[in-house]
Amino acid sequence: MKLRTFVVAAVAALGSTAALAASSSVVDFSNGMQGWFGTGAAGNTFSGIDSGLGNGSQAFHAVGPASHFGMVTNTSKDFLGNYTDMKSLTFSFDMTVKELAIGGPGGFPLGQDLVLELRDYDKRGPQLPYSSVWVFMGVIGGYAPASQHFSVTIADTSSNLLPAGWHGNGDADQYGGPTLPYGQTFRRILMDVDEVAITTAVPGFIYGAEQYYDVAIDNIALSAVPEPEQYSMMVAGLGLLGFTARRRKRA
Template identity: 45%
Template sequence: MKRVFAAAVLAAASAAALASPISTTVDFSNGQQGWDAGPPFDGNQGVWIDASLGNGAPALHTVNPETFGVHWSTTGNQAFIGNYGASASVTLGIDVLANSIVYLGREVHRRLVVELRDYDDPYQDMPYTSVWYDLGEIGADKGGWQHLSVTIGDTAAAALPAGWGGYGNTVDEPSLPPGRSFADVLASVDEISFTTFVPGYFYGWTAYDIAVDNIAISADAEVPEPGSLAMLAGGLGVLAWARRRRTSGRHALERRT
């Protein structure tokens, strides 16, 4: 009886664990942790971990005096890639410090987007299929560190949610290719990129001095597999049966006494 009860508790606990939130934050105190932003700093341009700019920890600092845009991407940090559809909802966030963004001799703003890319079976000659979200403007006049984030409230949605765009079609306007949906791109994320390269837009040569910190992902709850739901139901059923058995046994003992 004790073994049955213990197995039921374990089954219920295992299924309940599927609802536990999972979160990862990269604060660059342990290196770049798979995040790439370009070549190392050479004294004039490049990327390095800067302890003087950290937002509570070191930050990843990018300086490039002449480029079309900048990015912070990973294909190797397993917490940020894979099947987003395994969770009911996902939140992505980043802290940004724009020290300077100069175009034609004056400070300007740039948009920062987060793009989730799937490199499997791209449409025709496109490099990948992606979904992306405009997190907002960054600029030196924003008053220091900015926290930008987005929550994907329904990872199973077929249509693009409000504010989201698609990429991978061969038409002029960025869009998802035929046969692809928001959910199936999320189910196979090979790369995530926070970038000023907004799909469909082109900028001229720009000088960037930007730091990023606290790149984060939080998955609110995993979507239970049918077998897990059955395990939970079975575990709860055994617990209820065990409770009734103990109660009936106690009542029988009371009648005998």
């Protein structure tokens, strides 16, 4: 391949990578709720956008007693639809916990699991009005850091098998735990995501006692992961462009 042709191809790959990045979606609440709404604690004492808790901008802040805290969207087109259009993707967000306790403000500190759940209402399960796949993101409250960044990457959206760490929901297995309904697969759910939930309501668990929440969420993001060959072409192209510039400078 001639030098000029290779450089043009590298620049084209760079443009392709930029296009993928441009398709990424981020909700930092600087433009309102952007299709997201709160559940559980988000419907209590205070629930709204706070300019003092965000990571560089506003954040959604919820304060009050509830059995769980959650952020959900079923209207934001940037986060719904066919996830398999992206071969690989990363979902991430920031959370700040000012207090999570039993017994109201100043109560006994509590740690809770946090999950990301992708739901498909067109594939109703025997136990729920949807089928879903979900993954543990980490722990908030308790001894966890007050401010945390959570992230999960799906390396292959075309996989029918649940990746390590992922689980199914919509039906119950022989032990009563959550599982995907018969005939549903990881890929089938990702092909038609109708609702996304970030929540402490872990599938399969029953929540009765109220906790006191003072939490904020920010920078909810979904982005495609560029393919390795795009990175290689981009790096090679940039190197050749630098080499050409140095040759011209010497001349």
